Amino acid sequence: MSDTAVHEMIAAFAIGCMDKENFIQFKDYVDNGGELPEGALGELQNIVSLIPTILEIETPKESLKDEVAKKLISLQDEIKTRIREERRKTLMGKTFNNYAEKPQKPTFQLSNLTKSTIVKEEEKEKEKQAKINGSVIPEKPLQYITPQQTLPHVKEKSGSIIGWIALLITIVLFSILSYYSFTSIESLNRQIEELNHDITLFRGELSRTNNFINNYLSFIEFFNYKDVIIVNLNSVDPNDKAMARVFLSFDVREGLIQFKNVKPLPPNQAYQLWAVSKGISYSMGVYNPGSNEYIHINSFPFIPKENIEFLKVTIESSTGSPTPSAQNYLIGNFPQTGKSK
Numbered sequence: 001m002s003d004t005a006v007h008e009m010i011a012a013f014a015i016g017c018m019d020k021e022n023f024i025q026f027k028d029y030v031d032n033g034g035e036l037p038e039g040a041l042g043e044l045q046n047i048v049s050l051i052p053t054i055l056e057i058e059t060p061k062e063s064l065k066d067e068v069a070k071k072l073i074s075l076q077d078e079i080k081t082r083i084r085e086e087r088r089k090t091l092m093g094k095t096f097n098n099y100a101e102k103p104q105k106p107t108f109q110l111s112n113l114t115k116s117t118i119v120k121e122e123e124k125e126k127e128k129q130a131k132i133n134g135s136v137i138p139e140k141p142l143q144y145i146t147p148q149q150t151l152p153h154v155k156e157k158s159g160s161i162i163g164w165i166a167l168l169i170t171i172v173l174f175s176i177l178s179y180y181s182f183t184s185i186e187s188l189n190r191q192i193e194e195l196n197h198d199i200t201l202f203r204g205e206l207s208r209t210n211n212f213i214n215n216y217l218s219f220i221e222f223f224n225y226k227d228v229i230i231v232n233l234n235s236v237d238p239n240d241k242a243m244a245r246v247f248l249s250f251d252v253r254e255g256l257i258q259f260k261n262v263k264p265l266p267p268n269q270a271y272q273l274w275a276v277s278k279g280i281s282y283s284m285g286v287y288n289p290g291s292n293e294y295i296h297i298n299s300f301p302f303i304p305k306e307n308i309e310f311l312k313v314t315i316e317s318s319t320g321s322p323t324p325s326a327q328n329y330l331i332g333n334f335p336q337t338g339k340s341k
Helices: 005-013 020-031 040-049 062-098 112-133 147-222
Strands: 228-235 243-250 256-259 268-277 281-286 295-297 308-317 328-333
Touching: 005 020, 005 228, 040 062, 062 147, 228 308, 243 328, 256 281, 281 295, 281 308
Parallel strands: none
Antiparallel strands: 228 243, 228 328, 243 256, 256 295, 268 281, 268 308, 308 328
């Protein structure tokens, strides 16, 4: 495996963005005794562990929150409408079945034979009374109460009981459906609130992830290079907390610089980075910290890294200066020499 591929896999493993296929390949390479750059993985892991300390939490826009809330409310109204339709159909079906047509009871009528027998008995009774009293009793037709006269009352009473039973069953079913609908709506409201909370969290995480990628993509890609040297520069004033961090790769002659707590400068001034070798200062570019966390180093002197003694930052004109000013603002020793100025 080439050195470039090994460094890329080490960087991906340290950052945590290695896919499954590359992880298996990297594991097989290590298990089979493949050589790794000494201390490269540990140094990258230390740098990656410091990344969360420089992240800033951002709150999503209010308009985004309103759009999510409107979408959830529209879904809630749709669910409630469906529940009402299902409940109405169920109640109509139950009521129709309970009020089915009732069978008619048979009616009874007296036969002609029975009527003639009753009339004869009545005439005989009249004759006996006439003989006893010696007078004729005026005829008065007898009134007969037939089964037909009592049946309507019984039928009406039976229909009334069935109606009350049907009404009671309807009330019970309506109560059950109302309770079920109420509990279902409450459960849906809780689920909607939980989903709203989860959406807010996910959008916040997505926003922070996008900001991190946009701000630190150049920083992450830079560590795919091998032979990266880190130089920390501190203020010459012990009471000043200003500092800078320089990342250099002499193989590709590229670098990054990060400023922290530096004082703001007027428009006609800027910070200029210098590499000092054998008492001679070589310019490495003029920089003015802005919105970007890491600034790309465009100027790279053609001098061996073994000859560099230290790096320093001075305040110069915004167009740069061929020689550094006498007053140093930030200074830091180069790792290979360990000398200080």
